[in-house]
Amino acid sequence: MGAETKRNRGWAWCFKCECLFFIDTEWLSYCPAGGAHDETFAATFMYGINTEQTGESGWWRCVRCQGLYKDNGGLGLMNTGECPAPQGASAFDKVHSCDQSIRYFVEKNNTGDQTLQQGWRRCRYCHLLFFSGHSTQGKCAKGATHDATDSAFYSIYVY
Numbered sequence: 001m002g003a004e005t006k007r008n009r010g011w012a013w014c015f016k017c018e019c020l021f022f023i024d025t026e027w028l029s030y031c032p033a034g035g036a037h038d039e040t041f042a043a044t045f046m047y048g049i050n051t052e053q054t055g056e057s058g059w060w061r062c063v064r065c066q067g068l069y070k071d072n073g074g075l076g077l078m079n080t081g082e083c084p085a086p087q088g089a090s091a092f093d094k095v096h097s098c099d100q101s102i103r104y105f106v107e108k109n110n111t112g113d114q115t116l117q118q119g120w121r122r123c124r125y126c127h128l129l130f131f132s133g134h135s136t137q138g139k140c141a142k143g144a145t146h147d148a149t150d151s152a153f154y155s156i157y158v159y
């Protein structure tokens, strides 16, 4: 066993939209399925996300919807992903807005690690990390359900 990976705790799985979101905050959350994210399952299990170089970089917490999303770099919906939070007049209000104080790393294609929960994907439309193992893929801000096309296999730490 090496040194334990540093993680930011306080993440939960929303069963309404299948996304991971940050629950340990006073900020409002917005679920693509309507209202706030469902906190029911946080009573049973929570998640910790790597905050050091273990896994893929480019992941951020959105301060508008509280989801964990992958930024491809650059501006606009194609790079940042569509946010479910209420939209303002500006086109930029449709995209996620990151908390730059913490850089997140998500285990990518590490499918053999049984200490992590497998089955997570990145949605090609909203860029949020969501659980793809249920029969329905969860509501997406884009309109229909999340789409795991072209996504790598992601896994995260449960506690």
Ligand SMILES: [Zn+2]
Pocket: 014, 015, 016, 017, 018, 019, 030, 031, 032, 033, 036, 037, 038
């Ligand atoms: Zn949700």
Ligand SMILES: [Zn+2]
Pocket: 062, 063, 064, 065, 066, 067, 082, 083, 084, 085, 095, 096, 097
């Ligand atoms: Zn967002």
Ligand SMILES: [Zn+2]
Pocket: 123, 124, 125, 126, 127, 128, 139, 140, 141, 142, 145, 146, 147
């Ligand atoms: Zn989506």
